Amino acid sequence: MLTTTSAPNHDLVAGLDKPLHVLKEDGTRRPDPTLDPMLRDVDLEMLRDLYLDMAVVRAIDDEAVALQRQGELGLWPPLRGQEAAQIGLGRALPETDFLFTSYRENALAWCRGVGPGEMLSVWRGTTLSGWDPFAHHMATPQVIIGAQAHHAVGYAMATQAQGKDDIAVSCFGDGALSQGDVNEAMVFAASFHAPVLFFCQNNHYAISEPVDVQATVPIALRPTGFGIPSLRIDGNDVLAVRAASLLASQHIRAGKGPMFIEAVTYRLGPHTTSDDPTRYRDEKELERWRRRCPLGRLERHLEQLGASVEELRTEAERRSHEATTAMQEAVAALPSPAPERMFEHVLATEHPGLLRQREQFRAFTDSLAPEQAEGSAA
Incomplete structure (x- = not known):
């Protein structure tokens, strides 16, 4: 069972006082007894791949914002700042685990091989559903806040009844914890011992509502009220996210029931391209979180290990150019459907x-x- 010495009354949660992390902001690797056992396979090649994933996803996100500003998309929900939380989770799980996400998890869609046309068609308004969920083991984005938590638990209970080893993952933001759907889903998951991972990206704002208004205690404490063990981690540390995801999936696959991860991160951009975040947060707060950039942190770590950062940046630029060019071509090729469709x-x-x-x-x-x-x- 996960424990924390500073909060003995909450023996179902780890990382309560300070989110667990293994990479400091300056890139230095630090030991962590909870996460280290899950990081024994990490080598330079894996670190390089994680960095390239995050760099390409950021480029995809920036390009989608640009396409919306040009009138090619009706809307786009930026994920800038949350790359480590999504890539760390996406690269920790086998592709047979089924993902149920909100509208911001485009990095997870990238991990699951969703093509640019599939990713953008909904936001262009040419289709009601961007891709085949069963082809990618990922449901299409859920716009109704928190509704995907029910879907994940139902799917998990079905796989359990069929005797399968796969788990379901429900991804949502901090604001979704204020919705009844998520809390009801946790009741069902705990009661039926469902093999489901609840993954909360606490990006500090539910649109314009700051998280300290939504929750007077750490979000990671909430699932413990349902008897669900929880990890609170630094969501800008891709290694910490990957380790926590592996730890949680092992717990779930062992038949011990659901788990909850709170990845503490920050949305650097607007809630969507129709939002103006300057109306509810100040530049000083934004600058503090820019210094905690997940890409910069991993880049500094790689530099300390002796990796050629310049070569890595060049490769990231090449892959990013390929991805954004594919997005531009995909948008131009999307057909306009007949209105009756x-x-x-x-x-x-x-x-x-x-x-x-x-x-x-x-x-x-x-x-x-x-x-x-x-x-x-x-």
């Missing part, structure tokens, strides 16, 4: 209400036909 794949079976709406839409478009014909003739 909005009625397809809404329900599994036909429903009188939906059929009525479809007929009303057809009648409306038919009524426009004479006006359009006159306009063309003129």
